[in-house]
Amino acid sequence: MPAPYFDYTALLPEIILTGAIVVVLIADLLFEEREKYRTSTLAGLGCLGALVPILYLAGNGNDRSMFGGAYVVDNYALVMKTLFLVAGYITVLLSANYIEEGDYYQGEYYVLLLTALLGMTVMASARDLVTIFVALETLSIPTYLLAGWRKHDARSNEASLKYYLMGVLSSAVMLYGMSIVYGLAGDTRLVEIAKYVRTGAGGHLFDVAIFFTLVGFAFKVSAVPFHFWAPDAYEGAPTPVTAFLSVASKTGGFVALLSLVYVGFFGRGDAWQPILWVLAAASMTVGNLIALRQTNLVRMLAYSSIAQGGFMLVPFAVANQGDGSARPGAFSATIVYLLIYGAMNLGAFAVLIGVARKTRSADIDSYAGLFEYAPALAVLMSLFLFSLAGIPPLAGWYAKLVIFKAVIDAGTAQAVTLGVVAAVNSVVALFYYARVAGLMWFRSAPAEPGTGRIPPALGAAIALPAAVVLVIGVYPNLFARLGELATRGL
Amino acid sequence: MNWFDSWALSLATFIPIVGMAVVLAIPRAREELIKQVTLVATALTLAVGVVILFRFDYDNVDKLQFSVNKSWIDVISSRYHMGLDGISLPLVILTMGITLLCVVYSWDHFPEPHNPKAFLALLLVLETGMIGTFLAEDLILFFIFFELVLLPMYFMIGVWGGPNREYASIKFFLFTLFGSALMLLSFLALFFKSDPHTFDIVALSQQHGAGLTHGTQLLIFGGLFLGFAIKVPMFPFHTWLPDAHTEAPTVGSVILAAVLLKLGTYGFIRVALPVLPEAARSWAPWIGLLAVIGIIYGALGCLAQRDMKRLIAFSSVAHMGFVMLGISTLTSFGINAAIFGMVAHGLITGMLFFIAGSVQERFGTRELKRLGGLLLQAPKMGWILGFCCMASLGLPGLAGFWGEFPAVLSSYQPAVGLNVALFRAFMVTAAIGTVLAAGYLLWMLQRVAMGKIPVEWEDAHIHDVHVPEWIAWTPLLILILGLGVFPSTIFHVTDGAVQVVSGHFVRG
Numbered sequence: 001m002p003a004p005y006f007d008y009t010a011l012l013p014e015i016i017l018t019g020a021i022v023v024v025l026i027a028d029l030l031f032e033e034r035e036k037y038r039t040s041t042l043a044g045l046g047c048l049g050a051l052v053p054i055l056y057l058a059g060n061g062n063d064r065s066m067f068g069g070a071y072v073v074d075n076y077a078l079v080m081k082t083l084f085l086v087a088g089y090i091t092v093l094l095s096a097n098y099i100e101e102g103d104y105y106q107g108e109y110y111v112l113l114l115t116a117l118l119g120m121t122v123m124a125s126a127r128d129l130v131t132i133f134v135a136l137e138t139l140s141i142p143t144y145l146l147a148g149w150r151k152h153d154a155r156s157n158e159a160s161l162k163y164y165l166m167g168v169l170s171s172a173v174m175l176y177g178m179s180i181v182y183g184l185a186g187d188t189r190l191v192e193i194a195k196y197v198r199t200g201a202g203g204h205l206f207d208v209a210i211f212f213t214l215v216g217f218a219f220k221v222s223a224v225p226f227h228f229w230a231p232d233a234y235e236g237a238p239t240p241v242t243a244f245l246s247v248a249s250k251t252g253g254f255v256a257l258l259s260l261v262y263v264g265f266f267g268r269g270d271a272w273q274p275i276l277w278v279l280a281a282a283s284m285t286v287g288n289l290i291a292l293r294q295t296n297l298v299r300m301l302a303y304s305s306i307a308q309g310g311f312m313l314v315p316f317a318v319a320n321q322g323d324g325s326a327r328p329g330a331f332s333a334t335i336v337y338l339l340i341y342g343a344m345n346l347g348a349f350a351v352l353i354g355v356a357r358k359t360r361s362a363d364i365d366s367y368a369g370l371f372e373y374a375p376a377l378a379v380l381m382s383l384f385l386f387s388l389a390g391i392p393p394l395a396g397w398y399a400k401l402v403i404f405k406a407v408i409d410a411g412t413a414q415a416v417t418l419g420v421v422a423a424v425n426s427v428v429a430l431f432y433y434a435r436v437a438g439l440m441w442f443r444s445a446p447a448e449p450g451t452g453r454i455p456p457a458l459g460a461a462i463a464l465p466a467a468v469v470l471v472i473g474v475y476p477n478l479f480a481r482l483g484e485l486a487t488r489g490l
Numbered sequence: 491m492n493w494f495d496s497w498a499l500s501l502a503t504f505i506p507i508v509g510m511a512v513v514l515a516i517p518r519a520r521e522e523l524i525k526q527v528t529l530v531a532t533a534l535t536l537a538v539g540v541v542i543l544f545r546f547d548y549d550n551v552d553k554l555q556f557s558v559n560k561s562w563i564d565v566i567s568s569r570y571h572m573g574l575d576g577i578s579l580p581l582v583i584l585t586m587g588i589t590l591l592c593v594v595y596s597w598d599h600f601p602e603p604h605n606p607k608a609f610l611a612l613l614l615v616l617e618t619g620m621i622g623t624f625l626a627e628d629l630i631l632f633f634i635f636f637e638l639v640l641l642p643m644y645f646m647i648g649v650w651g652g653p654n655r656e657y658a659s660i661k662f663f664l665f666t667l668f669g670s671a672l673m674l675l676s677f678l679a680l681f682f683k684s685d686p687h688t689f690d691i692v693a694l695s696q697q698h699g700a701g702l703t704h705g706t707q708l709l710i711f712g713g714l715f716l717g718f719a720i721k722v723p724m725f726p727f728h729t730w731l732p733d734a735h736t737e738a739p740t741v742g743s744v745i746l747a748a749v750l751l752k753l754g755t756y757g758f759i760r761v762a763l764p765v766l767p768e769a770a771r772s773w774a775p776w777i778g779l780l781a782v783i784g785i786i787y788g789a790l791g792c793l794a795q796r797d798m799k800r801l802i803a804f805s806s807v808a809h810m811g812f813v814m815l816g817i818s819t820l821t822s823f824g825i826n827a828a829i830f831g832m833v834a835h836g837l838i839t840g841m842l843f844f845i846a847g848s849v850q851e852r853f854g855t856r857e858l859k860r861l862g863g864l865l866l867q868a869p870k871m872g873w874i875l876g877f878c879c880m881a882s883l884g885l886p887g888l889a890g891f892w893g894e895f896p897a898v899l900s901s902y903q904p905a906v907g908l909n910v911a912l913f914r915a916f917m918v919t920a921a922i923g924t925v926l927a928a929g930y931l932l933w934m935l936q937r938v939a940m941g942k943i944p945v946e947w948e949d950a951h952i953h954d955v956h957v958p959e960w961i962a963w964t965p966l967l968i969l970i971l972g973l974g975v976f977p978s979t980i981f982h983v984t985d986g987a988v989q990v991v992s993g994h995f996v997r998g
Contacts, residue, residue, distance in 0.1 A: 371649075375518075375608075391667075392637040398563075401630070401674070405566065408678040416675075423671040430667055434644070434660055442648045442656055444603075480565035 010064040010073040012053035013081055017118045020046025021111055028107025036106040040096040040457075043110035047089040047117065054078055054085070063489060069191050070128030076486040079335065080124035080255050083342055087248040088117040090346050093461035094240040094353055102238070104149055112142035113244070120252045127263060129178045129188040132256050133171075136220070139252050140167050143245060147237040159236025166219060166229040174216020180209035190264035197267035207271040213260065214275055220253030223313060224282040227306050234302035239356065242298060243349035246305045247342045254312060254338055261316055262331055262490060269320035277317035281418060283310030284425040291432050297352055297362045300432060304388060305345060307429060312337045314403050314422055318410035326410040331490055332483035333402040339479050340387075340399040340472060347465030348384040351377055354458055358450030364436055369445030377454075378440040380466055385433040387469045390426050395469045398476035400426060402483070494541065498556045499572040502538045502582065503622045506531055506589075510614040518607045525597060528610040532590040535617065539586040542574065551576030551986035554627065554692065568630035568689045576987035577759060578624045580833050580980055581752055585624065587965065588748045588840055589617045592741045595844060595962035599851060601650040601739040609650060612642035613741070620749045624756060629677040629689040632761070633670070636721075636753060640666055643734075643742065643750065651737040658730075658737035665720050665730040673717025676710045680765060683710075695764035698994055704768065711769035714762045715777070721754030724777075724814055725784035728807045732791075735803035740847025743799065747806055748840035752832045755813050759825060759991060763817070767994035770820065771907055778818035778901065778912070782919045784811030789926035793933070798856040799846045801934055802839060805882065808927060809835045809893075815920055816897035819913065822985065822992035824900030829984045830977065831893025837973070838881045838890050841966045845875050848959060849938065852952050858934065863943035867952040872939040874955070874963065879931040881970045884924055888974035892981075894924060905995040 008015070024042050031038060057064075063074040091113060099109050119138030126132040144167060148160025182188050184206055185196035196202070202209075215226065222230040234242045265272050287307030294300035315330035315337075352362060354377055359366045371378035387394035400422075407419035454462075472479050509531025516524050547555055554573030562570040574582065592613065600606050619638030626632035640663060648659035681687055683702050684694055699707050720727040731751075735743050763770045788808030795801040809831070816828035848871065849864070850856045865872035881888035884895060901917040904910065955963070973980060 371608075386641060391641060392634040397634070397637070401566075401678075404675055405678050405681075408675065408682055411682065419675055420672075423675060424668075426671055427664060427668045430664060431660065434663055438648055438656055438660065441645055442659075475562075477563045477565060480563055484565050 004067055007064050007066055007073075009053065010057065010066065012057075013050040013085070014118060014121055016050040016053065017046060017114055017121065020049065021114045021118065024107060024110050024114065028111070031107075037096065037100045039107045039110050040092055040099070043114055044089055044092040046114055047085050047092060050121070051082065051085050054081055067128070069189050070131050071125050072127045072489075073125050074489040076335070076489055077124040079339075079482050079486045080251070081121045083251060083339055084117055084120040084124065084248055087244070087251070087342050087346060088113065088120075090350070090461050090464060091240055091244040091248070093457045094243055094346075094350055095238075096457040097455045098238065098240050098353060102150075104238075109146070109149065112146050116140075116142040116146070116244075116249070120248060120255075123252050123255050126256070127190045127259060129182060129190075129193075132259065133175065133178065136252070136256060137171065139249065140171070140220075143241070143249055146241045147233050147245070149238050149241060150236070153236070155232075155236040156238070157236075159233040162229045163233040170216045170219030170226070173212050173219075177209045177212025177214075177216060180205060181213065184209065190259060193264040194266065197265060206268065210265055210268060210271045211275060214257075214272055217253050217257050217260070218279055221250055221257065221309050221313075222306050223279040223309055224286040224306060227283070227287070230306060231299050231302040235296065235298050239298065239349060239353050239362075242302075243346055246301065246349070247345050250305065250309060251338050251342065254309075254334065257316070258331065258334060262319070262327070266320065266327075273317055273320060276313055277414065277418060280310050280313035280317045281421050283307060283313060284422060285310075288425050288428045288432075292428070294432070295364055297364050297367070297436065300364065300436070301345070301348060301352070304429065304432070307425065308341055308345070308388065310425070311400070311403050311422060312341070314418055315406040317418055318407055318412070318415040321410040321412040321415050326406060328487045328490055329402075329409050330406040332480075332487040333406040335486050336402050336479050336483035337399040339482065340395045340468075343465040343468035343472070344384050344387040344394075344396055347462060347469060348381065348388065350458065350461040350465065351381040351384060354454050354462060355381070357452035357454065357458075360450065364439065367436060367439045368443035369449070370440040372445040373449035380462055381440060382437045383466060383469055385437055387473070389430045389433040391430070393473045395472035395476070395479075398472065398479070402480075495545065495556050496558060498538060498542050498545075499558055499574060499625050502535055502542070502586070503572070503618055503625060505535045505538065506614040506617040506621075510611045510618075513607060513611045513614065516607070518605070521606050524607050524610060525593075528593050528614060529590075531614060532586070532593050532617065535621070536586040536590050539583050542579075543583065546574070546579060548983065551579075551983055552990045557627075562628075563630065566630070566689075567687060569628050570631060571627040571690060571692075572622075572625045572631070573627045573692075574625060576983045576985070577756075577829060577991075579983055580829065581624045581749075581756060582621055584833055584836050585617065585620045585749045588745065588836065589613065589620075591962040591965065592744055594958055595744075596741050597958045598956075603649065605649075609646070612646055613745075616642040616646075616745060620745075620753070623753050627691045629680065629691060629694075629761070632691070632757075633674055633677060636757070637670055639750060639753070643746065646742040647734055647738045650739040650742065653737075654733070655737045658733040661730045662734040665723075665727065669717040669720035669727070672713040676713030676717070679706075679710045679713070691761060691765070698764065699766045699768055702766075704772075707766050707769035708772060711762060711766045711773055714757070714766070715773060718754040718757040718762060719780070721757070722751055722810050722814060723754070723807065724780045724810070725787050725807065726780075728784065728788075731807060732800050732803040735806070735843075736797060736800045740843060740850075743843040743847070744840045747802075747843055748836035751806065751810055752836065755810065755817065755828060755832055758814075758817050759828070759988075763820070764991050764994060771905070771995065774818045774820055774904070774908055775912055778815055778904075778916050781811045781814035781818055782916045782923070784808065784814070785920050785923035786926070789923055789930060792930035793926070796858055798849065798858055798861070798934065798938065799843065801858070801930065802842045802846060805842075805927070805930065806835070806839055808923060809839065809882075811923070812894050812897045812920065815916060816900055818904075819900045820905035820908065820992060820995040821900055821903070822988045824897060824904070825988045825992055826981055826984050827893060827896035827900055829988070830973075830980050831897055833980060834881075834889035834893040834970075834973065837966050837970050838878055841874075841878045841963065841970070842882065844959070844963060844966075845871065845878065848955075853947065853950075858937040860944060860946060861938045862941045863947075864939040866943055867947065867950075868954040870955045874967065875939050876935055877967065878970070879935045881974070883928045883931045886974075887971075889970045889977075891974060892977040898924070905992070907995075
């Protein structure tokens with residue numbers, strides 16, 4: 001057997017990340033206690049460094065494939081890797097002061113963060129069941145630990161444990177489904193599975209396999225009814241980790257779903273489409289309705305991100321309906337949504353961390369009168385919340401638009417019904433986003449407003465997503481192009 | 491001046507946003523500078539409007555002038571397409587004028603909690619959204635501008651509004667958003683059903699629904715109808731309006747009445763009718779029915795009010811009913827009347843809200859029971875109120891007449907294919923509505939302006955009209971009288987463009 005072919009240029013982002021992990025690990029040993037904050041700088045540089053070869057690969061433009069098609073670096077992979085690395089970089093910015101001031105282990109934190117990122121970048125290229133599984137575990141296991149990083153807080157322990165148990169359970173279910181797929185199709189590569197799907201063989205056993213595999217990922221992307229872990233994990237985890245979980249980790253799950261559904265299982269729409277339809281409708285509706293009742297902003301954002309995940313699932317549910325022309329539009333719709341969602345959700349969490357430095361609280365009530373004593377933070381938070389609600393001219397409107405576009409493009413009754421569910425949900429969602437904004441603007445400030453300052457790193461972590469939300473809101477073509485490019489390889 | 495023709499509409503739309511950016515950069519404490527910058531920005535915008543008025547080709551009002559058509563989101567083939575014809579022109583100028591007057595009016599008395607910086611910044615965003623909606627010729631662009639007004643108005647009501655402001659602001663937001671979500675679905679359906687796929691309003695109007703089954707057309711029109719009817723607002727979607735108007739600060743009410751409601755009626759004339767004429771014909775009797783219900787319901791609502799502002803708000807429901815009745819006849823006569831009605835209602839009801847705001851400021855209340863004798867304490871303001879009430883009830887010779895009377899008359903002979911008997915019944919009902927309008931307006935005038943000064947205010951020192959009020963009000967009063975005497979200034983501009991719209995309905 002000949003040695004497998006390695007395209008080192010294509011693997012350079014992953015190699016750089018691995019290098020950064022090693023460097024941070026060693027640096028942590030060498031630095032004095034008061035110098036440990038520098039590990040965050042190294043981690044940030046690692047994220048940015050890994051972006052450089054991605055830019056080169058994107059300029060080069062060739063699709064590169066390795067290991068018999070199990071690992072592919074195409075436009076889609078590059079777009080998603082960029083999203084992961086930028087989200088990772090912003091998470092490092094969010095974490096820098098939080099982790100340093102909070103008396104946590106610093107070096108280990110960044111090592112785990114980078115390891116999770118490594119899993120995500122691999123996931124973007126994985127086109128093979130085994131690679132997908134390995135990538136998924138690489139990105140999940142560090143986040144189980146990160147969720148419990150506030151060791152002295154019982155809720156953080158609970159978060160970690162819950163997240164871990166649910167994660168392991170979902171992995172097991174998924175692995176079971178994958179093993180049946182492999183048993184029937186005789187191959188783990190998605191392209192080969194697609195060939196098997198086209199033969200129409202497999203019958204109900206294959207339906208079951210698809211069901212188990214998808215359910216596993218439904219846990220990962222916290223789709224209703226597999227969402228129970230998310231709010232507790234989000235609330236208990238350190239806030240920067242929550243931001244990371246709700247954006248990067250969720251995107252990781254979606255990337256795997258995209259590859260599996262659009263590349264591997266696409267021909268069996270009858271098996272996966274009803275599942276995803278129900279997941280989408282339930283996630284949007286239940287996520288929004290529960291979010292209405294929350295009193296803690298982190299929990300509210302947790303439920304809001306469940307609902308947002310529902311929106312991202314909508315294109316899946318309609319992708320193979322109608323005359324099939326909706327497929328590329330649906331694929332790029334989810335990608336564009338992920339890109340925009342990443343910016344606005346990270347931004348919202350960044351402001352949340354900023355406000356918590358002043359008020360020492362994430363209770364929604366503690367936001368009363370924020371506009372009076374911290375107008376900039378209030379304006380920015382409103383920006384992100386209304387963007388999440390999809391109000392023009394903030395980027396979120398375009399994310400909603402592409403979802404509706406995919407629905408109408410498919411044009412069948414089921415698709416349009418889902419579209420109406422989504423439309424109604426976008427109105428319900430406005431209610432709780434606007435409630436927070438209303439508190440900040442319409443109420444008077446408390447007698448002794450908090451005074452904490454916003455450190456530069458956090459400021460950058462707020463400014464970056466804010467710029468994206470405004471620029472993409474007015475000129476969405478930039479992200480729309482990325483979505484279109486990513487769809488070419490389909 | 492060639493560069494001007496290609497830049498005019500972009501300038502008119504985006505000067506306010508640039509002004510907002512400048513305002514945001516100025517520290518909050520420098521209030522004078524902030525006010526001056528806002529004044530300059532709105533005045534510049536109006537200046538662009540005046541130049542447009544001079545350079546507009548009045549012989550080709552049906553053609554889009556000053557057009558810009560640049561690529562914007564090419565991935566979904568949506569373009570930055572703006573244009574101005576006889577239908578948009580009066581509304582754009584109205585918007586520019588009203589915004590400037592609002593800045594002048596609020597110069598020295600910003601509502602609590604003060605903060606001119608935020609207030610004026612929001613006002614400028616609002617202006618961009620309103621002007622842009624009247625100019626957009628691409629559905630997505632139209633949608634963006636249509637929605638752009640929501641956030642500033644939400645904050646304006648919520649921050650500077652009355653005691654019940656939180657409820658009113660969120661109600662306004664949710665109602666409008668619900669309509670526009672379905673409207674967006676309809677826009678997308680139009681896109682995919684058109685051939686070649688396009689969001690261009692001009693191109694879609696030329697295809698006028700070709701290749702669509704009647705059922706699909708009805709459904710898509712239904713989505714558009716909800717989006718626009720909530721904005722107008724038509725009965726039974728009007729319930730957000732009295733709350734929003736009552737709680738909003740004076741300037742917010744004025745803008746809401748004078749311009750925001752027109753976005754809905756404009757949407758009917760610009761998008762819904764020309765793009766889906768066949769469905770419009772099927773929907774027209776229902777629109778007409780809701781319009782006359784609105785007229786009667788609004789009038790009866792007025793008679794039951796105890797709050798001056800709430801009364802004017804309900805009168806808006808009735809007046810917009812006349813506008814919608816004109817549109818529902820699908821005739822050029824009716825649609826011309828509707829556009830005139832939009833402008834006239836903007837001027838008159840805007841004026842009434844200004845007065846209500848000034849009354850509230852002086853007496854600290856708008857309760858009709860507690861007011862009285864304004865003519866004795868502040869005679870000038872009392873006379874102005876009388877003048878506006880007369881205009882609002884449709885006295886011939888003032889602007890209100892030309893919006894109301896032709897609209898009623900046009901339903902005598904609706905477009906081919908509509909049920910004549912039904913529309914004549916609408917006509918009679920609407921005529922009764924005008925009588926009721928006289929009733930509630932004169933009643934309000936009597937309560938507020940006439941009679942003796944109530945004991946409560948006998949010793950109160952009540953200022954008559956201030957200088958900023960004079961500056962803000964005089965142009966409106968002149969226009970109300972001027973347009974009443976020379977209605978053809980507007981009809982002359984709109985008629986050619988309206989013929990194009992109603993042309994879809996001439997044959998059966």
